[in-house]
Amino acid sequence: MMTNQGNRVTQGQFSFLPDLTDAQITAQIKYALGRGWALSVEYTDDPHPRNTYWEMFGNPMFDLKDPAGILMEVNNCRKTYPNHYIRVIAFSAVRGVESVTMSYIVNRPKKEPGFGLVRQEIGGRMIRYSIHSYATDKPEGERY
Amino acid sequence: MGIAPGLLVGTVRFFQLLEITMASETMKEGKERYKSGVIPYKKMGYWEPDYKIKETDVLAMFRMTPQAGVDPEECAAAVAGESSTATWTVVWTDRLTACEMYRAKAYRVDLVPNTGPGTKTEAQYFAYIAYDIDLFEGNSIANLTASIIGNVFGMKAVKALRLEDMRIPVAYLKTFQGPATGVVVERERMDKFGRPLLGATTKPKLGLSGRNYGRVVYEALKGGLDFMKDDENINSQSFMHWRDRFLYCMDAVNKASAATGEVKGHYMNVTAGTVEEMIERAEFAKSLGSIIIMIDLVIGYSAIQSMAIWARKNDMILHLHRAGNSTYSRQKNHGMSFRVICKWMRMAGVDHIHAGTVVGKLEGDPLMIRGYYDTLLDTHTPVQLEKGIFFEQDWASLNKCMPVASGGIHAGQMHQLLTYLGDDVVLQFGGGTIGHPDGIQAGAIANRTALEVMIMARNEGRDIWNEGPQILADAAKWCGPLKAGLETWKDVSFNYESTDSPDFVPTTTASV
Numbered sequence: 129m130m131t132n133q134g135n136r137v138t139q140g141q142f143s144f145l146p147d148l149t150d151a152q153i154t155a156q157i158k159y160a161l162g163r164g165w166a167l168s169v170e171y172t173d174d175p176h177p178r179n180t181y182w183e184m185f186g187n188p189m190f191d192l193k194d195p196a197g198i199l200m201e202v203n204n205c206r207k208t209y210p211n212h213y214i215r216v217i218a219f220s221a222v223r224g225v226e227s228v229t230m231s232y233i234v235n236r237p238k239k240e241p242g243f244g245l246v247r248q249e250i251g252g253r254m255i256r257y258s259i260h261s262y263a264t265d266k267p268e269g270e271r272y
Numbered sequence: 273m274g275i276a277p278g279l280l281v282g283t284v285r286f287f288q289l290l291e292i293t294m295a296s297e298t299m300k301e302g303k304e305r306y307k308s309g310v311i312p313y314k315k316m317g318y319w320e321p322d323y324k325i326k327e328t329d330v331l332a333m334f335r336m337t338p339q340a341g342v343d344p345e346e347c348a349a350a351v352a353g354e355s356s357t358a359t360w361t362v363v364w365t366d367r368l369t370a371c372e373m374y375r376a377k378a379y380r381v382d383l384v385p386n387t388g389p390g391t392k393t394e395a396q397y398f399a400y401i402a403y404d405i406d407l408f409e410g411n412s413i414a415n416l417t418a419s420i421i422g423n424v425f426g427m428k429a430v431k432a433l434r435l436e437d438m439r440i441p442v443a444y445l446k447t448f449q450g451p452a453t454g455v456v457v458e459r460e461r462m463d464k465f466g467r468p469l470l471g472a473t474t475k476p477k478l479g480l481s482g483r484n485y486g487r488v489v490y491e492a493l494k495g496g497l498d499f500m501k502d503d504e505n506i507n508s509q510s511f512m513h514w515r516d517r518f519l520y521c522m523d524a525v526n527k528a529s530a531a532t533g534e535v536k537g538h539y540m541n542v543t544a545g546t547v548e549e550m551i552e553r554a555e556f557a558k559s560l561g562s563i564i565i566m567i568d569l570v571i572g573y574s575a576i577q578s579m580a581i582w583a584r585k586n587d588m589i590l591h592l593h594r595a596g597n598s599t600y601s602r603q604k605n606h607g608m609s610f611r612v613i614c615k616w617m618r619m620a621g622v623d624h625i626h627a628g629t630v631v632g633k634l635e636g637d638p639l640m641i642r643g644y645y646d647t648l649l650d651t652h653t654p655v656q657l658e659k660g661i662f663f664e665q666d667w668a669s670l671n672k673c674m675p676v677a678s679g680g681i682h683a684g685q686m687h688q689l690l691t692y693l694g695d696d697v698v699l700q701f702g703g704g705t706i707g708h709p710d711g712i713q714a715g716a717i718a719n720r721t722a723l724e725v726m727i728m729a730r731n732e733g734r735d736i737w738n739e740g741p742q743i744l745a746d747a748a749k750w751c752g753p754l755k756a757g758l759e760t761w762k763d764v765s766f767n768y769e770s771t772d773s774p775d776f777v778p779t780t781t782a783s784v
Contacts, residue, residue: 130531132494133717137533141466142728144496144721146750152728159731177463177535218466224651224672227456230466245530253519257526257561 130242137175137240140215140232150199153216153234157195160218165229166190167198168219169205171212173271176243176261188219202234211237211272237263237272294321301372306364313349313358320377323402330403331439332420333662335384337396337432337605347429348378348399354424356407376403384775396605398436398662410447413573413620421608435608438615439663446668448619452583452590454671455649455696458623461563461589462535464498467727468695470719471499471539473678473702477506482516486524488712492705493528493536495716499698500524502541504568504595514542514553522560539566539591539624547575554582564589569613570596573620580621591676592622604772611640611660614647618673625673630692632680637770638692648673649696657776674698682761683722683754687740690726699723709756718757721747 129135133144142148148156160167167189170182185205192198205214214235217228241262248256263271298317299305305316313319325331332355338347350358356376357366380400388395409415425433459465474480474488489500500521508514521538529536542553542565550567557565565588567579576592583590600607610627617625627644628636643659649672653665677693678700689699701719708715725747730736736743748755 130533132531133496133713133720138496138720139463139534142724144717144724144751145728152732155732156728159733175533177529177533180460180463225456227460228465231463232466243530243533245527253515254560255519255523257522259526259530 130240135240136236137213137233137242139175139177141230142232147236148232148234150203153202154195154199156216156230156232157198160230161193161195161198163218163220163229164222165218165220167192168217169201169214170217171205171209171214171235173212173237173268174261174264175213175240176264177259179261182213182215185214188217206235210235213237239272296320296322306362306367308362308364310361312346313353314343314346316349316353316358316362317372317375318352318356318358318378319345319349320379323377323379325379325402326404328405328441328443329439330405330408330416330420330441330444331663332401332403333436333438334399334401335396335434335436335605336399336430337394339429339431342429344381344383344395344397344399345378348381348397348401350427350429351399351424351433352376352378352401354427355401355419355422356403373404374407376401376407386775394431400662405441405444408444410444411449411577413577413616417573417616425606432606434604434606435612436660437609437662438612439665440615440619442666442668445619445670448670449577449580449584449621450670451618451623451673452580452588452621452671453623455623455674456672458589458674462498462537464535466695467723468690468693469498469674469698470496470716470723471501471676471678471698471700472497472705472716473501473503473700474506475503475702475706477503478509479511482512482520485512485517486520488706489521489538490524490528491712492716493525493538494531495705495713496532496720497536497701497705497716498534499537499539499564499700501539501591501700502566504541504543504593506541507543514544515556518553518557518560518562522562526561535563537564537589538562539564541566541568541593542579543568543571547571547578550575550579551582554579554586554588558586558588562588564591566591566593567622568593568595569617573616576617576620576622583623584621589623590621591624592617592626594626602771609660609772611644611647614644614673615665618648618667618670623671623674624676624698626678627675629677629679629681629689631685631688632677632766637773639774640770640772641692643774645675645693645697648675658774660774672696676700678702680764680766682764683718683757684741684744684761684764686722686726686744687736690723690730691737695727704757704761707760708753709760710753714753715757717751717753721751721754722757 169185172182215233218230220229244260246258297314299315357374378401382398384396387393472492525536525538540557542550544550554565601610628641630636630638630641639659651667676698682704705715729743
């Protein structure tokens with residue numbers, strides 16, 4: 129079990145807040161669309177802090193401008209992967225950014241086992257550190 | 273170089289005889305012009321009101337307070353002369369060079385609004401000067417500054433002089449590396465988007481042992497901050513040598529990262545007496561897996577450029593503390609504006625720079641600070657006199673530099689901070705984290721919760737400027753640490769008048 133605030137992975141913009149309602153998710157989607165950003169839904173069963181590439185639940189929705197339609201994709205992903213981490217990502221294609229502009233978690237496993245810190249003592253007082261996802265002790269697809 | 277003896281007297285007489293004319297008074301090239309002796313700078317070719325600015329020129333704008341009786345145009349010409357080729361007397365060796373090109377040209381002088389006769393302030397002038405790009409060595413802040421802020425600031429003809437703004441041409445910008453990492457890549461590496469980053473400086477600044485110091489780092493990062501930071505004067509003193517600090521802090525960083533599932537960092541201050549020593553410390557930080565190191569402005573421009581090149585080569589984010597800047601940037605009549613430091617530091621290649629908070633304990637007029645932030649973050653900056661920006665600046669795809677807001681800020685100001693400073697900023701709550709009544713973790717939780725709740729509200733379209741206090745109070749109902757933090761700091765504010773504010777008349781022509 130994780131021992132930090134909320135006993136949860138705190139990646140993303142809103143992990144310190146109570147889980148987002150559909151209305152709250154929709155409001156954030158509207159904010160992104162209002163800025164011309166494309167939205168995308170991604171999921172994973174390995175929330176390691178440096179696991180950049182979560183699985184894409186389809187390509188970014190460049191041409192979908194209807195918040196309700198995007199929320200439907202979010203909910204389809206939640207139905208398909210009810211026990212995975214799911215995040216909504218926004219992309220800006222504006223020169224000078226051309227990167228992610230929003231990222232927030234909208235679904236989590238019921239139990240979040242968290243991470244262990246593996247210390248490898250080497251020369252002198254030096255230590256090499258590895259962060260280990262407990263979830264990855266089980267094979268992919270069988271983790272939660 | 274010095275000022276021509278008798279120049280003041282000569283100028284006074286000259287001024288009495290003639291009305292101010294906006295025409296060039298440059299003497300013709302030839303024998304007369306180069307006769308041994310002293311002639312006014314204006315006649316030597318340093319005042320060219322009809323000069324046509326080239327796209328490749330470096331432009332500088334100075335605020336001058338001429339000595340009593342000195343004609344402002346002559347004064348501007350003297351500044352142009354002393355910051356380029358002139359010396360106090362005529363030299364024939366000019367004729368061996370393409371001297372007209374090497375002369376900087378003062379091309380415009382405006383009386384600063386609300387100064388001069390009938391006001392409380394003696395007359396000040398904005399002097400605009402153009403420098404040919406060939407006056408400067410590429411990729412060298414040291415060379416650029418040796419001209420622009422070299423001898424000229426000690427010249428007797430000016431009572432006071434301040435460098436207000438510069439336009440760096442694209443051709444010259446392209447010779448600089450720019451920020452080693454930049455805002456976009458920093459966010460990608462940190463996996464943090466759509467909100468300001470949160471940090472804190474470990475306190476007390478002095479006296480903690482490595483073990484005690486790391487405790488503060490761990491608590492704050494586990495609580496929810498993204499970064500912790502060494503202070504500017506934490507280097508390698510008797511109470512804590514640098515290797516001890518680095519070793520304990522990296523244990524804290526990694527442990528907090530495992531506890532939260534987030535990428536975290538601690539700015540390891542590698543400032544030392546020599547560049548070689550700084551590189552050694554930076555290499556050690558890298559070998560421990562640190563993602564960020566830190567230097568102080570006082571190490572000097574060339575050392576900063578060296579560290580930026582090292583940082584780019586070693587996947588390291590480079591934080592700059594602006595230690596020392598207020599000795600020359602704070603007073604309005606002399607020194608230089610901090611926005612010029614921002615410009616030079618973005619060129620020099622740092623990824624973070626302390627640029628003011630507006631609401632905290634350190635100096636800062638809101639619009640001036642916005643001007644600093646724009647200078648660090650824009651891809652293209654238009655003229656904005658109200659922010660103190662006198663030149664248009666194309667940033668030529670140089671990376672963006674992340675501004676850092678640090679000094680006397682707390683969770684209760686979150687709506688103000690977000691409104692004034694926007695998303696691309698590191699908000700550093702040192703005392704506002706470590707001084708929390710329920711402990712450091714609670715302090716960090718309060719800050720992170722306040723930030724997230726305010727971002728959510730803003731994105732939902734709420735008027736956070738007015739509703740901010742209520743939004744925080746509502747969140748405090750379910751977040752105990754936020755409630756305790758708000759109660760502790762509810763009455764803390766630093767409302768002093770700024771010493772540095774923009775001078776402009778909204779109706780004057782804004783663009784040149």
